[in-house]
Amino acid sequence: MPIPILQCDRNSKDQYSRFLLGAREDLSAATARILPILEAVRTKGDQALLSYTEKFDGIKLSQVTIDPKQFKTNIDPKIKEAFLRAKANIEDFHLAQKRESWSKIIDGNRLGVKYTPIPSLAVYAPGGKALYPSSVLMGIIPAKIAGVPSIQLITPPQKEGLPEILVWLAQILEIDRIVTVGGAQGIAAAAYGTESVPKSEFIVGPGNAYVAAAKSFLSGQGLIGIDSPAGPSEVCIIADGSANAKWIACDMLSQAEHGEDSSAILLTTDLTLAKRVSEELEIAFVERPKRLQMKQKAIYENSAVLVFPNIDDCIWFSNELAPEHLEIQTENNEIIFSKIDHAGSVFLGPYSPVAMGDYISGTNHILPTARGSRIYSSLGVDTFLKRVTFQEVTKESLETLYPFVKLMSELEGLDEEHGTSVKVRTKGHE
Structure with a gap:
């Protein structure tokens, strides 16, 4: 059962429309189940957290927060080296995103923007098989650079104890505390606060x-x-006949192993490449059978190769899709990239697989999905900054601009107080 290969153009909506629906998880059933949990945490605080942890995780806790500085860790030096290298690259990339407050004179008045960090952040880290310590780096480093003063890590407890890698990361990132509560109750603790969880x-x-x-x-x-x-x-790949079919198949499968609902879309003008990628996917299923059923379902049911008549159609479809990850593997990567308006993160050239951004290159891997990049951006320093505007109006400018304020406030029927608040400051009315 090979991956679907569909020959399309912009008018063949019956071929490609299902890929543009912006798949989001249906949370209605989950929402109904978590509402009582949220209410219990809101009203009962730590008592509810301890009770749900015992019920859902089978672990009886005496407290729900720990100070990571009080623990000793024994992390493999090679793993330390890998995470420290990633940390340095992520810091370098996000330091370039720092904002400086500014002001300028406009019509005689000083106007400007002051950037201030959000006051506090919680970073959720799943446990068990879904342990993603790299996401801890991605969530905390830009917040630190933005100047967020209070950061806590929320993660479910483990019967064998907290993963050492999370404790070590909490130490080197100087996180205030680890909250050993998972699931909806952990999120509720962060949102409402409890006796021990700020x-x-x-x-x-x-x-x-x-x-x-x-x-x-x-x-x-x-x-x-x-x-x-x-x-x-999700990943979308724009490729021409110069691309390596085996590498493309690997990149598609790297997303498929996230879950059976993942998607990988190849956009190309080359039918030969499309067929070679399909063949490479089948070879990979034989050679690398780990999570086979998951990967096959993602590839066969949620993924496809779309063959368009020209590269401009491939670019058009990619912008419509607004993918989480976009790879461009062509002879004209920069020209194509210049025409891309919507993507979470873009990977240019044959040596830029998504996995590099997931772990080590330095860009952030917390990205909008389900066509979200049409309106959202990747997580970054800006995520954790608030923009406060300010103005300092001079007496001279107030005098000059009052007639305009008078006319505008009268038009809107607000002259009695809006207009008067300016008028009383003008010459002869002070």
């Missing part, structure tokens, strides 16, 4: 459907800020 103003990080539902619901209630709404992982 309230956070913002939360980032991946999680299961219950975590996603809790983040979405609590954000909708205005209780906590979140990163962009998340759906299944």
Whole structure:
């Protein structure tokens, strides 16, 4: 059962329309189940956290927070080296995103912007098989650079104890505390605050459907800020006949192993390349059978190779798709990239697989999915900054501009107080 190869043009919507639906996880069932949990945490605090941890994780805790500085870790030096290299690259990339407050004179008045960090952040790190310590780096480093003063890590407890890698990362990143509570109850603790868990103003990080539902619901209630709404992982690849079919197949499978609902879309003008990629996928399934059923379902049901008549159509479709990850493997990468308007993160050239950005190159891997990059950006320093505008109006400018304020406030029916508040400051009315 090979991957679908579809010959398309812009008018063949019946061929490609299902890929533009922007797949998001249906959280309605999960939301219904987590609402009582959220309410219990809101009203009962730590007691609810301890109770749900025993119920869902089978672990009886005496407390829900720990100070990472009090623990000793024994991390393999080679693993340390890898994470420290990643940390340095991520810091270098995000330091370039720092914002400086500014002001300028406009019509005689000093106007400007002052950037201030959000006051607090919680980073959620899943446990068990879904342990992604790299996401801890991605969530915390830009927040630190933005100047967020209070950061806590939320993660479910493990029967064998917290993963040492998370404790070590908490130490080198100087996180205030680790909250050993997972699931919706962990998100609720961050949003509401409890006796031992301070309230956070913002939360980032991946999680299961219950975590996603809790983040979405609590954000909708205005209780906590979140990163962009998340759906299944996805990659789109624009490639021509010069591309390496085996490498493309590997890159498609690197997304497929995230989950059976992941998608990988190849856009090309070369039918020969399309067929070779399909063959390479089948070879890979034989040679690398780990998570085979998951990868096959993602490739056969959610992925495709779309063969368009020209490269401009490939670019058009990519912008419509607005993928989480976009790889460009052609003879004219920069020209194509110049025409890309919507993508979470772009990977240029044959030696730029998504996995480089996932771990080590320095860009952030917390990205909008489900066509979210049409309106959202990747996580970065800006995510954790607020923009405060200010103005200092001079007496001379107030005198000059009052007649305009008078006319505009009268038009809007607000001259009695709006207009008067300026008038009383003008010459002869002080």
